[in-house]
Amino acid sequence: MDGQKVIVIGAGISGLATVYYVKKKRPQARVVLLESSGRIGGKIKTVRRDGFLIECGPEGYMARKPTLTKLIKDLGLGDQLVRSNTGTYYIYVNHRLRRMPEGSVMGIPTKLLPMVTTGLISPIGKLRAGLDLLIPRVYQDRDISLAEFFGRRLGPELVTNMIEPLLSGIYNGNLSDMSLEATLPQFAAIEKKHRSLILGMKHIQPPKQAGAPKKAEGRFLSLSCGLDVLTEKLASFADDVMLNTPVSHVEPGKAVLSDGTAIEADAVILATSPKQLGPLLDFPEAWGLTNDKRTTTATVAMGFKKASVESLDGTGYVVSRKEGLNITACSWMDRKWPYTAPEDCALVRTYVGTAENAAIVEESDEAIEEKALTDLRKVGKIGTPLFSVITRQIDNMPQYTVNHNQRVQAFEQALENRKGVYACGAMLHGVGLPDCVDNAMHVAEQVGMDLKVKEKAVIE
Numbered sequence: 001m002d003g004q005k006v007i008v009i010g011a012g013i014s015g016l017a018t019v020y021y022v023k024k025k026r027p028q029a030r031v032v033l034l035e036s037s038g039r040i041g042g043k044i045k046t047v048r049r050d051g052f053l054i055e056c057g058p059e060g061y062m063a064r065k066p067t068l069t070k071l072i073k074d075l076g077l078g079d080q081l082v083r084s085n086t087g088t089y090y091i092y093v094n095h096r097l098r099r100m101p102e103g104s105v106m107g108i109p110t111k112l113l114p115m116v117t118t119g120l121i122s123p124i125g126k127l128r129a130g131l132d133l134l135i136p137r138v139y140q141d142r143d144i145s146l147a148e149f150f151g152r153r154l155g156p157e158l159v160t161n162m163i164e165p166l167l168s169g170i171y172n173g174n175l176s177d178m179s180l181e182a183t184l185p186q187f188a189a190i191e192k193k194h195r196s197l198i199l200g201m202k203h204i205q206p207p208k209q210a211g212a213p214k215k216a217e218g219r220f221l222s223l224s225c226g227l228d229v230l231t232e233k234l235a236s237f238a239d240d241v242m243l244n245t246p247v248s249h250v251e252p253g254k255a256v257l258s259d260g261t262a263i264e265a266d267a268v269i270l271a272t273s274p275k276q277l278g279p280l281l282d283f284p285e286a287w288g289l290t291n292d293k294r295t296t297t298a299t300v301a302m303g304f305k306k307a308s309v310e311s312l313d314g315t316g317y318v319v320s321r322k323e324g325l326n327i328t329a330c331s332w333m334d335r336k337w338p339y340t341a342p343e344d345c346a347l348v349r350t351y352v353g354t355a356e357n358a359a360i361v362e363e364s365d366e367a368i369e370e371k372a373l374t375d376l377r378k379v380g381k382i383g384t385p386l387f388s389v390i391t392r393q394i395d396n397m398p399q400y401t402v403n404h405n406q407r408v409q410a411f412e413q414a415l416e417n418r419k420g421v422y423a424c425g426a427m428l429h430g431v432g433l434p435d436c437v438d439n440a441m442h443v444a445e446q447v448g449m450d451l452k453v454k455e456k457a458v459i460e
């Protein structure tokens with residue numbers, strides 16, 4: 001039926017993928033994308049400068065999750081897909097960089113020898129981690145924090161020196177808040193099946209190939225043309241893109257803009273940032289998600305002449321919080337993604353801001369750059385940057401705290417009572433780009449089915 005209209009709110013990857021999938025399901029429907037800022041992409045932002053390609057938000061995504069790769073190929077960008085280079089990863093702890101022990105997965109040891117010989121953990125810490133082989137199950141089908149789960153299984157030292165820096169590098173959160181069920185359900189499942197994490201992780205390691213060892217492959221994919229090419233391409237599927245158009249309220253059948261204008265539609269899909277659900281929908285379960293924790297962070301990307309940066313084999317490091325630095329991690333981007341810097345240059349990306357140290361993100365660019373450089377120089381030799389690009393996410397990083405899944409379930413049930421209103425996005429079912437795309441695809445499928453039913457009802 002001609003004349004059906006769909007509004008998508010938010011032009012991050014979630015909203016953009018929703019636009020694409022809705023258009024695929026209902027090509028005749030008019031899809032209008034409303035975005036409060038002046039640009040497409042949300043957290044995805046690519047800057048090109050002096051031969052550098054700088055990803056200011058996500059740099060790539062987990063290759064093992066297939067939906068995004070399929071989407072990229074369907075859009076004709078498959079020839080731009082690149083796999084990350086592999087390399088040693090380090091942890092900065094006890095004032096020096098130490099290699100992540102071979103065979104550790106998210107900081108959990110699966111091989112004995114590298115663990116016994118690593119300087120990351122004291123002999124007592126190692127013995128305590130070994131108790132994992134003996135102690136009973138910790139997870140009892142009731143959500144607990146990652147700190148409680150890993151702390152009770154593997155002991156505080158392994159958590160502080162290995163697991164915590166790695167996970168907070170990924171989630172930017174505090175392990176004492178973060179939900180086991182929502183962030184790392186696979187570890188709850190391993191414990192359930194094998195009781196011991198160390199033994200269980202051994203079982204899920206891929207079997208070694210017979211014959212010559214295959215070259216290890218990077219676990220991440222990205223686009224050598226820049227991730228913004230993907231977002232621009234997705235946006236081109238919308239019939240209308242309205243930038244600088246903040247929505248202030250949503251109800252069945254319409255979205256109300258901040259200037260009071262109401263835009264009517266058959267379906268309204270929210271794909272906004274995490275704190276917007278409560279204000280836009282104004283029901284208790286939506287506020288339940290909005291009132292959950294969010295964190296603040298900034299990426300500091302700096303270009304250097306290669307000669308002025310210490311040449312370590314590897315792709316970067318995370319920093320143990322007990323070191324008291326402002327930086328939480330550092331990626332040697334040109335090692336991981338060689339196309340991101342000219343041949344004779346290096347691109348270093350570091351991160352500042354944690355739940356406990358959010359104020360630094362509000363400081364001036366100059367102050368952030370100086371503090372980041374001071375810390376980087378404590379870790380290794382680094383010269384004067386050619387330039388820096390600082391990108392802030394203020395109160396905009398969703399945290400899945402304990403019982404997050406229950407809050408999402410309650411929210412989605414309540415949303416079902418608001419006919420024609422839908423939601424997707426990183427605050428619901430996963431923060432990774434592939435998770436956002438999966439979620440967008442499912443919501444678009446539901447929208448497509450509901451529009452079909454509505455169309456049939458009108459015809460009859």
Ligand SMILES: Cc1cc2nc3c(=O)[nH]c(=O)nc-3n(C[C@H](O)[C@H](O)[C@H](O)COP(=O)(O)OP(=O)(O)OC[C@H]3O[C@@H](n4cnc5c(N)ncnc54)[C@H](O)[C@@H]3O)c2cc1C
Nearest residue numbers: 010012013014036042043057058059247272426431432433
């Ligand atoms: C520094 C950083 C590094 C990351 N690295 C990775 C990585 O390497 N791999 C990975 O998979 N993931 C990574 N992530 C996570 C991933 O980027 C995000 O989870 C994902 O991009 C979120 O997409 P989204 O569309 O759900 O939300 P957003 O990108 O936040 O988009 C929401 C959009 O809604 C708009 N909006 C908000 N309110 C309104 C309103 N009232 N009216 C209209 N529009 C509104 C916003 O302006 C925004 O454009 C990273 C995130 C950050 C910040």
